[in-house]
Amino acid sequence: MIKRLLKKIIPPLLFDIYLHLKIKKIFFLYKKHFDNNKILKNSMIKKRCFILGSGHSINDINIEILKNENVICLNSLMHHEKYDALMNSELGKKIHVFTPLHEFRDKKLLNDYILELEAPILEKVECYFGIDDYKHNYIKEFRKNSITINKNKKFIHTNIFYENRDCIEEEDYDCSKTIWATKSSSNLALMLALYMGFEEIFLLGVDHSHININSVDEIKAVKKGVLVKDEQDQFKNILSKGKEHQSSFFKDLISVIKPMELIEDKFPGKVKNLSKISIFDCHEVVDIDSLTFK
Secondary structure (H helix, E strand, O other), X not given: OHXXXXXXXXXXXXXXXXHHHHHHHHHHHOHHHHHXXXXXXXXXXXXXXXXXXXXXXXXXXXXXXXXXXXXXEEHHHHHOOOHHHHHOOOOOOEEEEEOOOOOOXXXXXXXXXXXXXOOHHHOOOEEEEEEOOOOOOHHHHHHHOXXXXXXXXXXXXXXXXXXXXXXXXHHHHOOOOEEEOOOOHHHHHHHHHHHHOEOEEEXXXXXXXXXXXXXXXXXXXXXXXXXXXXXXXXXXXXXXXXXXHHHHHHHHOHHHHHHHHHHHHHOOOOEEEXXXXXXXXXXXXXXXXXXXXX
């Protein structure tokens, strides 16, 4: 709310300077945590990983087949009934990423969420938490709740605004510095996977397909962060049917899909989608049955 107010009353140049200084302050405040990520750079060259979200397509497979693979899980997947079996394998790197904190309805919900991150199921999992310029962040909340920041709790500064960018460069996903602001855990996981140098990245359960609530809905999302003609027609069709909640969700995806499409431009074919119901239309769709597992 304060940021929106300042944006209205401060000239654009001064507001940009204010944001830049604020971001730099946060980076230097927690720099020692971000520096720890240097060891990750290109550490997984010639290997593959699977990024697992909690979309409906995750229910189509037994995720235990991935227990010996390199896996990056997103946000609420920790509640999956087979999460423990997946993440406790001795083979493959196991990572869980969490997007930066956002607005909660009340302090209790925020505290409950932070305490949930101390669940025994996460004890042996390498967790990466996004840090941005929001007034609450994981480091502050962990300290406030007397939660130890141990070697498995790691942090990524995700705060560069990319709205006017038309390509992605290596420095934009350097997880020891400041990477692009991530609008979803899938964005953060992709940036981390690129930084680690994975040769192949497979998405599963990264659907964002809540807009397709009916079997007849087959909406695919935006190109280059804008609504192109076909999608504008879909958008108008949604509104004409009185589905305003879906139209709002559709617009919110603009900032989520843009990094994915710019990654596809930079690294064609590196990212593949194992979900047939994903709203994203930028990566090659691959059948999971065509893959062999360790």
